[in-house]
Amino acid sequence: MNYIIRILFSIVTVFILAGCMQQHTDRSMKEHAGKEVSAAAKEQITTQSKEEWMKIDAIKQPSASAITYELSKSNESFTAPFPRKYQDINGILTFRAGPFRNNAYTGSTIIKEESLMNNWAFQTSSSPKWGGGGGWVGQPSVIAWKAKEKEIMNLYPEYKSKKNFREVVFASLDGRVYFLDLETGKATRKPIHIKNPIKGSVALDPRGYPLLYVGQGVPHTGEIGYRIYSLIDGSLLSFIPGEDPYAYRKWGAFDGSPLIHKEEDAMIIAGENGIVYSIKLNTEYIPSEGKISINPAISKYRYKQEGNDYQGVENSIAVYKNLAYFADNGGGIQAIDLIKNEPVWANAPYDDTDATLVVSNEENTPFLYTGSQIDKQGAAGYARIQKINGLNGKIEWEKKLPGFSLLGERPVNGGVLGTPVVGEGALEGQVIYNISRYKSFNGGLLISFDTKTGEEKWRWEMDDYSWSSTVAVYTENDKAYLVQGDSAGNLYLLNHNGNIADKINLGTNIEASPIVIDQSIVIATRGGQLFSIRMK
Structure with missing residues (x-):
């Protein structure tokens, strides 16, 4: 009798444990994307739930000796x-x-008619030299605030109680940061005016704290640098001057978007002055009193590389665990261990690389996908596309595609300026690049490569080039689409083979990068407008 009871007890225990494990996996999936996640993302989360997410004890490569680097006296390194x-x-x-910098899509999408239609348009103001709307890279952010933050922030009253409210936050060339209702495109609070054109992308805090991070692209008036604001009252909490005596380069712009380490209350960003900043924020947030403050402690990493006189970083740092990756205006590519505060490897410069590197976790090894501009090469040259092992800098495969660039006092470069996207689901095994000024001065190319071999899978030769990053959209019935803007103002919806499903013209150059939320594409143009386009 005791033997039977023990067997029954064991069976019940197994079922209870299995149920707990399933609940953990389901909860992780919901946390990952908020609404729906693709089959590939579900598989990744389930797999990662079974492994420890530990730091990488990276082995410093001989190539890192080509870098000479120094750290500022304040040495605030990451610990995890x-x-x-x-x-x-x-x-x-x-x-x-996020840290992998791979896509700008969230939610769940149903596409039946494969068509695009205008939803709303918002008109920005204009700066004297740069106009309004969005420039490169100009990606908006969107957030679903929690109730306590809505209550204490300076939102207009109707949005404090609005159900399913999501706020679009967008930085414009007119020097203002705008706040809009995703559903209607109407202003949700007063804009923040930094009085200097903003070319980069804003960032919001991943903890849901009411903090805004925004860089400056052009020194129109006042100081040039990076700013952190309170979104409780719109006040400036911190300013990081870009014109830093510690920097080897004196250009003080910030086009890159930071990453915030939520567990360490810290952020990382690189500037066009060639400094990588590791910043302990020392945040004090008291929602019950409607107060937030920061007291940044800043560590600076500066470097020199043989054959590279252009240390400025315009892309957004990508991170895999404790390894940070970036490229610079000279075309050098680096990996830094954020815990050891030292370079792990550094690849030799080729040509200006402004597009952000994308990280792909392939069998627990980080691989990087990157592409260069045609700039230092002159009026004609080759955009170099590479897959790189993120642990040691080894080139897995490389391709070169021809193109053109405009020289002179106001150069306009060709090559890779949009950030590539590594596919999943129906796009599994593909990495998709956008090449500007391909074949002809105004032409472009959207091209897909096999991630393992580098062999071409398909291409779409564009009549008009693009600097705007490609976004992949994954539908509830496991289909995949691509969203792509171009310099003639066309916004395209393409299927997973690169064939045009539909297009809509927004009037002027789409230089900025879009985001996609459920059925909506939010995208800015150089014509001074921010649009919401609905996919049907």
Whole structure:
């Protein structure tokens, strides 16, 4: 009798444990994307739930000796890798949504008619030299605030109680940061005016704290640098001057978008002055009193590389665990161990690389996808596309595609300026690049490569080039689409083979990068407008 009871007890225990494990996996899936996640993402979360997300004890490569580097006296290093789950709140909070910088899509999408239609348009003001709307990279953010933050922030009253409210946050060339209702495009609070054109992308805090991070692209008036604001009352909490005596380069712009380490209350960003900043924020947030403050402690990493006189960083740093990756205006590519505060490897410069590197976790090894501009090469040259092992800098495969660039006092470059996207689902095994000024001065190319071999899978030769990053959209019936803007103002919806499903013209150059939330594409143009386009 005791033997039978023990067997029954064992069976019940197994079922209870199995149920707990399933609940944990389901909860992880919901936390990952808020609404729906693709089959590939579900598989990734389930797999990662079974492994420890530990720091990488990276082996310093001989190539790192080509870099001479120094750290500022204030040495605030990270003590742990970036967490596997970047954010605690739903939304797209930084350029390309997180540390891997791979896409700008969230929610769930149903596409039946494969068509695009205007939903709303918002008109910005204009700065004297740069106009309004969005420039490169100009990606908006979107966030679903929690109730306590809505209550204490300076939102207009109707949005404090609005159900399913999501706020679009967008930085414009007119020097203002705008706040809009995703559903209607109407202003949700007063804009923040930094009085200097903003070319980059804003960031919001992954903890859901009411903090805004925004860089400056042009020194129109006042100081040039990076700013952190309170979104409780719109006040400036901190300013990081870009014109830093510690920098080797004196250009002080920030086009990159930071990453916030939520567990360490810290951020990382690189500037066009060639400094990588590791910043302990020392945040004090008291929601019950409607107060937030920061007291940044800043560590600076500066470097020199043989054959590279252009240390400025315009892309957004990508991170895998404790390894940070970036490229610079000279075309050098680096990996830094954020815990050891030292370079792991550095690849030799080729040509200006402004597009953000994308990280792909392939069998627990980080691989990088990157592409260069045609700039230092002159009026004609080759955009170099590479897949790189993120642990040691080894080139897995490389391709070169011809193109053109405009020289002179106001150069306009060709090559890779949009950030590539590594596919999943119906796009599994593909990495898709956007090449500007391909074949002809105004032409472009959207091209897909096999991630393992580098062999071409398909191409779409564009009549008009593009600097805007490609976004992949995954539908509830496991289909995949691509969203792509171009310099003639066309916004395209393409299927997974690169064939045009539909297009809509927004009037002027789409230089900025879009985000996609459920059925909506939010995208800015150089014509001074921010649009919401609905996919049907």
